Amino acid sequence: MKDTSDGVALDAPVVDMPEPNTSEHPVRAGNGFVMLGLATLLDLAGIALIVAGIAMLATDGGQSGAWLLVAGVLVLLTGITLVFGLTAVAPGEARVVQLLGRYVGTLRTPGLQWVNPFTARRRVSTRIRNHETDVTKVNDADGNPIQIATVVVWQVQDTAQAIFEVDDFVEFVAIQAETAVRHIAGAYPYDAHGEPRLSLRDNAEEINERLSAEIAIRVAAAGVKIIESRIIHLAYAPEIAHAMLRRQQAGAVVAARQRIVEGAVGMVEMALAKLAEHDVVELDEERKAAMVSNLLVVLVGDRDTQPVVNAGTLYQ
Secondary structure (H helix, E strand, O other), rough: OOOOOOOOOOOOOOOOOOOOOOOOOOOOOOOHHHHHHHHHHHHHHHHHHHHHHHHHHHHHHHHHHHHHHHHHHHHHHHHHHHHOOEEEEEEEEEEEEEEEEEEEEOOOOOOOEOOOOOOOOEEEEOEEEEOOOOOOEEEEEOOOEEEEEEEEEEEOOHHHHHHHHHOHHHHHHHHHHHHHHHHHHHHHHOOOOOOOOOOOOOOOOHHHHHHHHHHHHHHHOEEEEEEEEEEEEEEHHHHHHHHHHHHHHHHHHHHHHHHOOOOOHHHHHHHHHHHHHHHOOOOHHHHHHHHHHHHHHHHHHOOOOOOOOOHHHOOO
């Protein structure tokens, strides 16, 4: 990842991930309630035929009873087989359908559906999920050890890729998220220290965008969509935290002093200009220098000043 002089990234993170070999497509499915009614009728008809066949065998023992018994068993088995094809799909989930190891399609429509009863159906949640990484200790771009943790919001977008392209897509997302966090944390400094570059502390929104982009590229092969990722914990490691805190405090003090001096100089310039404009007093260069010195002491000092009454003149 390259940065320009103003800290804006030129290139998005590039990860060489393999292209997926499978993509999701819908499976042909029937109305589950219609097939449930048909299966129920077949089961009842099969039971009736079996009872009739047994009754006929008990009375005359002819072949008609045997045929009715066989037909009843076949009809009953057909109805039971149709029942195994019923599949209930809840909102926020999908069913990946396989037939003899081959991907057939995905059921996403909520409700009772019917598919080939000889297929295997695997449940996949399509709800939005959160993954919180552990607090990880890494070195930033300046080599300082820091602690960082993030939350990744993600969702399964392609169920076929989530099931067939990786062993466990939940674990895959977790590992790739941690990898991206380590890479981003090592690519930027914790603090820019006034330099024109991106930093983890000062440019949180830009860093979060780059983190989301890198995680999205890493998990795209698993059919996962990254909704958002955000840094939730960022601090220096304990062994340097105290020293870095003192450095930040010193920098804040210096910055505050600079603002105070700039304001004091402006006030002195305004005071001298007003005195000259209204002819309040005529000051030579030495008196001006003395007044500037006194005003700066009063304005810049961090303690209350004690006035000194001069009964004589400036030269005595």
